[in-house]
Amino acid sequence: MPKPGQKLSRYEISGYALIIAGIVVLIWGTVKFDLFHELYLDPAQRRGGVFGEYGEFIGGIVGSLWALAGVFLFFATLTYQKHEFELQRSELHKTQKIFQQQNFSTLYISFVNKHNDIIDSLTAYDINESVWKGSNFFVFFHEKVLTSFVQKVRGLENAEKTEENLLSIFEDYFTYHFSFYQNSLDPYLKNLSVLFKLIQRYRSETQDEGEYYSFITKASFTQSELFLIYHVAKFNLLREFVAFDDSFNVFEDLSEEYKASYVVGQELSN
Incomplete structure (x- = not known):
């Protein structure tokens, strides 16, 4: 049945109309057969078969109208039940999505904390034995x-000093320094790769293209950090970040001056 303020369906309107029609026919038949008059007459004076005719009339017309009304009201009930099931399914889907998001948020926070711990553990020393630690490592x-x-x-x-030669030299020096610190950088890059894969899986499962986890992750990158990740992808040292850039635009905030092409262009212009 409809809730207060909810409009009647066409099945209900038809059913109620048939019920009213049946009542009208019932009253009309009672008057037509002069049934009340017959009831007050002496049994010997009553017309023969009037009550039988009245019963056939009621059963044939009124009964049919009310039976049809019952069919319409039955369909109306099914319609409302279907609507309620759809609402329940929608609410269940929302609940599942919230639960899924809560689970992912917990997992995401744990990986972000691990990511930050790895960054804090990054350490390098310059020729003066000064320590470059954490984000300063990048x-x-x-x-x-x-x-x-x-210098080269x-x-x-x-x-x-051709563009092709300078780009090759830049790649050689980047690869050389990356290889020197690779033992320290591998855990950082692998954890970051897993983090983006988790976000990618969450986006795929929830169909949530507007998820904010990738935005939070990208917002934490410094320019020097993006410099490392960008050229790791560019020089095929870890191809996964190329796919991540296609999905998440990882390098959209990287300034041009941090890219090899810009550095080479500056040297050529000098």
Whole structure:
């Protein structure tokens, strides 16, 4: 049955209309057969078979109308039940989605904490034995690659300073320094890769294209950190980040000056 304020369905309207029609016919038949008058007459004076005719009339017309009304009201009940089932299924889906999000949030936070712990453990020393720790490690790595590249390029003859050659030199120095610190960087990159895979799986399972976990993750990256990840992907040291960039635009916030093409262009213009 409909809730207060809910409109009647066409089945209910038809059913109630047939019930009213049956009542009208019942009253009309009672008057037509002069049934009340017959009831007050002496049995000997009553017309023969009037009650039988009245019963056939009621059963044939009124009974049929009310039976049809019952069919319409039955369909109306089924319609409301179907609507209620759809609402319950929708609420269940929302509940499952909330539960799924809560579970993923817990898992996501644990991986983010692990990610931060790995960053805090990154350590490098310069020639003065000064410590570059945590996020400063990426700053040191960035400066190390640029310094090596610039020193090499500025010792070349002008004829050797082609874009292709300089890009090759940049890649060589980046790969060299990456290999030197690879034991420290591998846990960082693998954990970050798993983190993006988790987000990708969550997005696929929930069909939530607007999830905010990838935005939170990307917002934590510094430019020096993006410099490392970008060139790890660019130089095929870890191809997974190319796919992640296609899915999450990981490098959309990386400044042009941190890219190999810009650094090479600056050296060529000098």
